[in-house]
Amino acid sequence: MRIVQLSDLHLRLAPLCSGVDPWLAWQAALARVAGLDPAPDLLLLSGDLADDGAARTYARLAGSLAAAGWPHALLPGNHDARAALCAAFPGQGWTDENRLCRRVDRGELTLLLLDTLVPGEEWGEFGDAHRAWLDAHCPDGRRVVVAMHHPPCALGIAGMDRIACRGGELLAGWLAGKPQVEAVWCGHVHRPVATVFAGKMLLTAPATVHQIALQDGPLAWTAEPPGLLVHDLAPGFPLRSHYLPVAAAPVVPYAD
Numbered sequence: 001m002r003i004v005q006l007s008d009l010h011l012r013l014a015p016l017c018s019g020v021d022p023w024l025a026w027q028a029a030l031a032r033v034a035g036l037d038p039a040p041d042l043l044l045l046s047g048d049l050a051d052d053g054a055a056r057t058y059a060r061l062a063g064s065l066a067a068a069g070w071p072h073a074l075l076p077g078n079h080d081a082r083a084a085l086c087a088a089f090p091g092q093g094w095t096d097e098n099r100l101c102r103r104v105d106r107g108e109l110t111l112l113l114l115d116t117l118v119p120g121e122e123w124g125e126f127g128d129a130h131r132a133w134l135d136a137h138c139p140d141g142r143r144v145v146v147a148m149h150h151p152p153c154a155l156g157i158a159g160m161d162r163i164a165c166r167g168g169e170l171l172a173g174w175l176a177g178k179p180q181v182e183a184v185w186c187g188h189v190h191r192p193v194a195t196v197f198a199g200k201m202l203l204t205a206p207a208t209v210h211q212i213a214l215q216d217g218p219l220a221w222t223a224e225p226p227g228l229l230v231h232d233l234a235p236g237f238p239l240r241s242h243y244l245p246v247a248a249a250p251v252v253p254y255a256d
Contacts, residue, residue: 001107004033004040004070005229007149007187008207010051010079011061018210018221022051025226025246026061029208030068032228032246040230042106043070046187046205047077047149049085058088073104076117077149077187078124078163095137099129103137109233110139114148116165124150124188126167131174143233144181146171151186151204155193159219160212164188172198182239185231192227192243203241205229 006029011022033040043065050057065072074092076085086097094100100115112134116124126148138144152168154161165171175181175198184197189204190212196202206227213222230242 001109001233002036002038002040003042003044003106003109003111003231003233004036005044005046005185005187005205005231006033006208007046007205007228008048008077008190008209009045009061010048010207010209011057012051012054013057016051016209018223020209022209023060025208026064029226029228029246030064032244032248033070034068035248036230040070042104043068043072044111044147044185045072045074046147046185047075048079048187049074049077050081051079053079053081053084055084055087058084062088073102073111073113074100075113075147075149075187076100076115078117078122080117082115082117082119095133099133101130101133101137105142107233108143108235110142110144112137112144112146114146116148116150122163124148124163124165126152126165126171128170130167131170134174138178138181140180142180143239144178145183145185145231145239146175146181147185149187151188151193151202152184153195153197153202155189155195155204157189157212157214157219158216160189168197175200183241185229190221191224192229201239201241203229206243208246
């Protein structure tokens with residue numbers, strides 16, 4: 001089974017501060033996904049889908065995903081607006097319109113999608129209600145991945161660490177008792193980062209637009225190439241995750 005994770009689309013009518021046209025960037029990302037072999041079984045969009053939270057933006061995104069034809073699961077990020085997102089994607093099956101969490105079962109894998117959005121804030125939050133939801137929806141006897149927009153721990157970029165997910169220690173305590181959870185997948189950071197959190201593999205996805213610079217000092221963006229993550233799951237094998245740039249390059253076989 002293959003899940004493609006796309007994150008931080010920041011869709012809006014006007015170009016972003018980086019000069020990137022987010023809709024052109026999104027179309028390029030979809031074209032890259034269309035060239036994958038095998039094709040994805042699911043697209044995971046891990047937050048900041050819209051930069052403006054506007055209903056027209058989500059409606060246009062819904063149209064492009066319907067045209068693409070792949071099943072998709074969505075998470076809100078700090079730039080998103082829950083009500084407008086719900087209105088554009090009524091079939092997502094979120095458990096509560098005030099907290100857009102969702103359990104997604106595909107093959108032998110269960111995805112537990114956590115809504116960490118705090119309206120009006122850039123940082124996210126994991127609290128007792130999130131833990132109760134996880135307790136109610138996390139299965140035994142299945143492989144499980146938790147997905148959330150805000151990473152629940154510091155990743156070494158000071159500006160992003162200040163707006164990470166608060167309450168990470170509560171999530172870490174829950175994860176410590178869940179051996180079936182194999183990984184935590186996040187967005188928000190606009191670059192691929194791999195670390196260990198509560199004994200689990202934690203990955204953040206690159207953005208489809210500009211990336212966040214890996215540097216000391218003030219938070220800054222960079223024109224490093226956009227990308228995506230390809231998560232492959234095969235029976236009897238550990239989860240494998242690949243980084244791919246959006247721009248494809250020629251594939252040249254080695255000579256015999």
